[in-house]
Amino acid sequence: MKTPFKSIRTEITVVIVITGILIGVGVGLFIYRVTINKAVDSARSRIETAMAFVRASRSYVRKTLRPKIYELLSAGCTNQDFILEAQSSSFFTASIFGMVNREIPDMELRQVAINPLNPRDVPNETEMWVIAYLKSKNLKEYEGITLHRGKEYFIKAFAVIPRKGCLRCHGKVEDMPLAVRQIYKPKKDLNWPVGKVNGAVLVYVPFDKVMAQARIDGLTNGGLVGGVFILMSGIILVILNFRVFKPIDALRSRAERISKGEVEEPIPYQSENEIGRLARAIERMRVSLKKVMDMIG
């Protein structure tokens, strides 16, 4: 095999260093991925719990509170047409979101939409992107690690796909209950598209600490494994140096001297290994050469 190296020592060193770096980088990337995946798994299960509460509170409003209040309203107990606080699952969810955000500060819930009722729910750049993504791929959910306000977050988003009934409050201004108009004072019709993604319910879990930890873990573990590999290979190289390269060098210089006619001094050999056998072969050559030279005189 032809190699660009003039010395086996250099060749082995280069191979060891490159292999060590590759192993280090491989292990580092693996640990990095594992750390992130572990954090994603735990974030996912926490988000699932939070979303279960959100869904439960929505359906409680829809199935229990809203019909009950309609009953009371139609009985004429107040002159209002709609009690937002008790009948709108969106309003209810928004309130619950606010409380959850205070209870669990390392998790943020947001519901956003294009043409929202509450100006606070205008999607930011990241959220616009998520909505567009859900729309273009026709997906119900999205999850990923994204930069948001200069920090890394794990985001899980659920598509908001308006139904016809939603247009009562998210359609034309004139259709909206008085209470909604009074509170939000919408200046124009919202006209949410029925059946198409128009918003998202998002859960943000801060991930900058996780990412930093993953980077540190990846770097230290990768460096450690790569370093240990290079160290062990280095020890093997030192052993090879004393047991193989140096003896071969010595034999080479003896062979050179023999070739120049210095045939008197015997070559000592102790071991039975490959080098010992090579030494013995050269020694036999020296003896033969000496005999020939003695004969010639």
Ligand code: HEC
């Ligand atoms: C009876 C009125 C009403 C109906 C019907 C209604 N919502 Fe809402 N929705 C609201 C109100 C009020 C808010 C604003 C809550 C707040 O202050 O954050 C809101 C807010 C939202 C938001 C946040 C964006 C925004 O507009 O501020 C989403 C998303 C949303 N609703 C989805 C829906 C969906 C989907 C439906 C149909 C399944 C629906 N809503 C039906 C009253 C309604």
